[in-house]
Amino acid sequence: SQQGEEDPQALSIQEGENATMNCSYKTSINNLQWYRQNSGRGLVHLILIRSNEREKHSGRLRVTLDTSKKSSSLLITASRAADTASYFCATEYNTDKLIFGTGTRLQVFP
């Protein structure tokens, strides 16, 4: 079974709008992390939320975690063209490895 599934798979918005991406997972977690990947490039860590946290902010990013629903959301407020990228959630539970989701491709039009 797939641990992380993001939706939508693709999202297109205008600059200044908010972008919301969701991640669902199947097993227990210790933490959930969001990463950004520009096309063909490396993974940039955005934010980590622990299983006992419900919401976290970092600049224009807001992440929520609902462990009862096994889901998380990433909100990017006042989006910019430079936010265009793929966004992945990744979960960790009592192992060394991160399990990545399928990703949401975000396109922000100027």
Next chain:
Amino acid sequence: EPEVTQTPSHQVTQMGQEVILRCVPISNHLYFYWYRQILGQKVEFLVSFYNNEISEKSEIFDDQFSVERPDGSNFTLKIRSTKLEDSAMYFCASSPDRAIQETQYFGPGTRLLVL
């Protein structure tokens, strides 16, 4: 700000050849990882390494793969006899402590193409 570096950025090789991908983790980190991403697919865990030994590996990490920390700074992934399906982006990552509660910092990746 310290970052993980990887070389080469691109590698083209013939099927059956050996390749070595190199990584320099962040200097005070203790845990090291390799992941790969086949084009258009998820990022997949390959192996984690701590205290000079493998701490966890995935099903993908078979006998064709090996990792090494030959000195105090480099961390390498070797593929002994490459297959077409090994074509992927390979990411190295490091973290100060175990994955639990800690961020893994990723390098920019090496794009491997096996012909």
